[in-house]
Amino acid sequence: MDLLTKFIDTYPVFLKGMLLTFQLTAVAVFIAIFIGLFFAFLKISRIKVLEWIADIYIFLVRGTPLVVQIFIFYFGLTALDISQFWSVVLGLAFHNGAYIAEIFRGSIQSIDKGQMEAGRSLGMTAGLAMRRIILPQAFRRAMPPLGNQFIIALKDSSLASFIGMYELFNVATTYGSNEYDYMSYLLIVAVYYLVLVLIFSVLVNMVEKRMASSD
Amino acid sequence: MSESYMIKVEKLNKSFGDLHVLKDIDITVKESDVVCLIGASGSGKSTLLRCLNFLELKDSGNIIFEGEKVEKETHDLNKVREKVGMVFQHFHLFPHMTVLENVMEAPLHVKKLSKDQVKKEAQELLRKVGLSDKENVYPSKLSGGQKQRVAIARALAMKPDIMLFDEPTSALDPELVGEVLSTMKELAEEGMTMVVVTHEMGFAKEVADWAVYMHDGRIVEVGHPEDLFNNPKEERTKNFLDSVL
Numbered sequence A: 001m002d003l004l005t006k007f008i009d010t011y012p013v014f015l016k017g018m019l020l021t022f023q024l025t026a027v028a029v030f031i032a033i034f035i036g037l038f039f040a041f042l043k044i045s046r047i048k049v050l051e052w053i054a055d056i057y058i059f060l061v062r063g064t065p066l067v068v069q070i071f072i073f074y075f076g077l078t079a080l081d082i083s084q085f086w087s088v089v090l091g092l093a094f095h096n097g098a099y100i101a102e103i104f105r106g107s108i109q110s111i112d113k114g115q116m117e118a119g120r121s122l123g124m125t126a127g128l129a130m131r132r133i134i135l136p137q138a139f140r141r142a143m144p145p146l147g148n149q150f151i152i153a154l155k156d157s158s159l160a161s162f163i164g165m166y167e168l169f170n171v172a173t174t175y176g177s178n179e180y181d182y183m184s185y186l187l188i189v190a191v192y193y194l195v196l197v198l199i200f201s202v203l204v205n206m207v208e209k210r211m212a213s214s215d
Numbered sequence B: 001m002s003e004s005y006m007i008k009v010e011k012l013n014k015s016f017g018d019l020h021v022l023k024d025i026d027i028t029v030k031e032s033d034v035v036c037l038i039g040a041s042g043s044g045k046s047t048l049l050r051c052l053n054f055l056e057l058k059d060s061g062n063i064i065f066e067g068e069k070v071e072k073e074t075h076d077l078n079k080v081r082e083k084v085g086m087v088f089q090h091f092h093l094f095p096h097m098t099v100l101e102n103v104m105e106a107p108l109h110v111k112k113l114s115k116d117q118v119k120k121e122a123q124e125l126l127r128k129v130g131l132s133d134k135e136n137v138y139p140s141k142l143s144g145g146q147k148q149r150v151a152i153a154r155a156l157a158m159k160p161d162i163m164l165f166d167e168p169t170s171a172l173d174p175e176l177v178g179e180v181l182s183t184m185k186e187l188a189e190e191g192m193t194m195v196v197v198t199h200e201m202g203f204a205k206e207v208a209d210w211a212v213y214m215h216d217g218r219i220v221e222v223g224h225p226e227d228l229f230n231n232p233k234e235e236r237t238k239n240f241l242d243s244v245l
Helices: A002-043 A048-063 A066-078 A084-109 A115-120 A126-163 A170-178 A182-214 B044-054 B077-082 B100-111 B115-127 B144-156 B174-189 B201-207 B225-230 B235-244
Strands: B005-016 B021-030 B034-038 B058-063 B084-087 B162-165 B193-197 B210-215 B218-223
Touching: A002 A048, A002 A084, A002 A126, A002 A170, A002 A182, A048 A084, A066 A084, A066 A126, A084 A126, A115 A126, A115 B077, A115 B084, A126 A170, A126 A182, A126 B100, A126 B225, A170 A182, B005 B044, B021 B193, B021 B218, B034 B201, B044 B162, B044 B193, B044 B210, B077 B084, B084 B144, B100 B115, B100 B144, B100 B193, B115 B144, B115 B210, B144 B162, B144 B174, B174 B193, B201 B225, B210 B225, B210 B235, B218 B225, B218 B235
Parallel strands: B034 B193, B034 B210, B084 B162, B162 B193
Antiparallel strands: B005 B021, B005 B058, B210 B218
16 A cells, blocks of 8 residues: 555656656657668668678677666767757667667568569669668568567666656656665556556557558 | 561670579560570579569670660660569569559659559559459459469559560469460460560460570570470470470
């Protein structure tokens, strides 16, 4: 009962934190999709220099902890008068872009070569065939891993608390330290994360079902 | 000026790495000709076909299409391909589009014609291949024979001057071969210029103006299908025919 009271007493603050968590994640993943698509194209360009650039980017992201990346972006970008919110968003986008690049590369390369040939044989340029024939199919195939990546990003956004963003996790630890009761608020924040992830999973499932109408 | 031809190939050579796939190929296809390419797998007939619409680029030799020597340096190959229809063994329909959208795609986005006109012509083509009732169905719901007829309609939608068929019935269940061949036969009767890689000797005999037997990257023998099949001059042709007939 004690836990429930705490839950009810604090929900307006937690909802604010949840909104911020959601905003951080949604904006970051939105940007990361474009970054990912860009580097996926570099990877499949068959131009050595461009492939190397993509490889180096992916190596840097995978080879360093996210929390280090967030701090580098935070100190680097706030020095350029970029807000705390945007420095976290860009840090998360930079990080997720690398994983999304690999997701897109895989899904584009998984489309049968005959699809490109069929497009070319009808007089399409490689670019038009990519846009009209390959990418729509590749996006559909990328949906499950993209949804997965979004959920990872949602949970990773808790690291923004390290630079003082008042998102879900920070709300929980602040209550925890003020009231000398970490455990209650950690359990409460876990519920908020579960609800966010659940809502998002349902949304992804709906999108997947709609896209699958042609199968 | 010699007789008019649609496509003329002179001394065509093509290699994949160390593998010399096409060796000094010479072939001339006149307007309204129906030509069947036959030969064992690996003989180079599919590669020859793919060179004709530049899906594979030649190493040396000339490809003269409608009187013009086509080179990738001087010609927009996309423009040339608009006039060369291609039908593949495995159909390669666009799975994310309905049957009607498949047929409309290229005229709409390559030729950029008006949607109303494209739609009308696409419906007409689907009627012609007997699939009017499948307009709004996705390819995954079609049989192999239906898929291949949609693929033929899709290629025809660009109003090509010549149609290339790369083993169009090889991936079909035996009972579905007939419907595709009869669609192709109709096309031939309308005067379409066609080059067909096929193992269907019956179709070749009935529809082709002449047949080409290829072996090991070379054209071994050319002739009217009746003559070629019944009285092959070359020993290799005879051996091949004995093994397939």
